[in-house]
Amino acid sequence: KDLLFEIGAEEIPAGFMPNILGQLKQLAEIKLNDAHLPFESIATYGTPRRLALIVKGLADTSAEISERHKGPSASIAYDADGNATKAAIGFARGKGLDVADLVVEDGYIYAETKTAGVPAKDIVTDMLPQLITGLNFPKSMHWGNLDAKFVRPVRWLVALLDEEVIPVEFATVKSGNVTRGHRFLGADEITIKNAASYVDTLKENFVMVDQDARRELISKQLHDISASKNASIVWDDDLLEEINYLVEWPTALCGGFEESYLTLPDAAIITPMKDHQRYFPLVDQDGKLLPMFLTVRNGSDHSIEVVQAGNERVLRARLDDAKFFFNEDRKKPLIDRQDGLTKIVFQEGLGNLADKTERLLKLGRVFGEECGLHEDAAVVLERATELAKTDLTTGMVTEFT
Incomplete structure (x- = not known):
């Protein structure tokens, strides 16, 4: 059955x-x-x-179960006249057998039991x-x-x-x-x-319950659309796995956004797409990011253009945020952000990130001397150490980690 x-x-x-x-x-x-x-x-x-x-x-x-249980030694189980002692009688009773059903082998008594199958x-x-x-x-x-x-x-x-x-x-x-x-x-x-x-x-009721078949269909739909756009997908197996368990009846679609957003760093565009919206970015044959994305709807293709417009609107808001933070962050040089490190705890008992930076500066000087760094290189090392943690105070890192 x-x-x-x-x-x-x-x-x-x-x-x-x-x-x-x-x-x-x-x-x-x-x-x-x-x-x-x-x-x-x-x-x-x-x-x-x-x-x-x-x-x-x-x-x-279930299968019938045959078991063999080892009991006390024969010298204890039977007296000199061959009669069963209390030890043998108790052992047999515990196994649901008559004492006559016990067998002697290798100087010990054994009880062989069978358990009938259960429906x-x-x-x-x-x-x-x-x-x-x-x-x-x-x-x-x-x-x-x-x-x-x-x-x-x-x-x-x-x-x-x-x-x-x-x-x-x-x-x-x-x-x-x-x-x-x-x-x-x-x-x-x-x-x-x-x-x-x-x-x-x-x-028949729009549920693909087999996750392997569903995953394969999603992948095929995504690749078919990207091929029709003469584009390649910035593929991510983990993202596919997540999308697979967000839908019961997958329908892939392609959306777009204004080319003006492409002036942002690729990471600032891809992060909102993948991490925030579960979209797949598209690139051209040279690997350059295109103003398009792929996503998967939990449903049929009915009114798919409405779903597309909704996804485009949400992504536009995310990209506007990225553009705002990117432009605002660049108005203030990283070196001027050092004061902000005092407000970020590094680890309990080890102070904040400003304290950590001070320790790194001291370590950097020691390493520089031990490695025989040239004076110009030592200056670069110190500068890099001063700036190393300051990006953590930016809106870009906070919002688009």
Whole structure:
């Protein structure tokens, strides 16, 4: 049989997802192996609103377990006439056997026991609640007046062994066969007929639950658009991974901004794009930054031009900030920013950055002498040391670290 277990929740932080899915798979494998319940394969899937576990080819019952238990020595277990002593009788009783079932081997008595297989339904009924409570998160939440904790409030549970609902309850939410589609495009209530139809049923409701397929589609869409613009993407695997867990139905799009912003340093443009807005910058064949970006919408291409305009408007505001800070910061030479270092704590017990700079100046003089620096080079070293930390007082570093 196939087992489906879906935990539906409010949007889970994208950075948490890979670790959570790994934990869920590992924990399920451990539980099934400990229960001696054979299975063919196990996989976990995840989107911002759900964690899903699918176990295929689950056996009807766990394997029968044969065990051999070593008891006391035969000289203690039996008297001179060969009669069982209290030691043998107690050992047999503890293993649920008659004393006549004990065997003697190598001077010791042994008890051989067999444990009958347990139905898969009973095993997974006990296992599924443990999967929920067994997951660890960087930060957990509890909601209402409940003591239950999870990464985000749990809103629905789906637990199916083929088409049979497995009873599970967590934080007053009871399991069933009803899930939810895309928050805006899919149905609020979707009945899952059986575990095998889960992925396809969600796809019909604008949810690509398979994160690997979703990642591959996002990558293809991004590269197709960049190729159509005769441009290259400033690629970032970590950014792709984050975007992958921010969407359930990805649609990539291209936006643009005024060329006047290209007078800013590339880093001042790329940082707002990638770190603030999760956009991919584009460059031309010579590696020069273009006034364009790629992003991924969590939805279809309906009214995509409206989404594009909204993203362009947000980026424009970010770039205006960058332009403002860059121009304002350059009005004041770095050497005039030394006083600001007294307001920035370096480390408790080690003073502020002005104190650190003083220590670096003393160290620099010692190193300069030991290395035999020429007087001109020593002056450059001292100047560089005086300026080394002053950029930390600028708005550019503060806002666009």
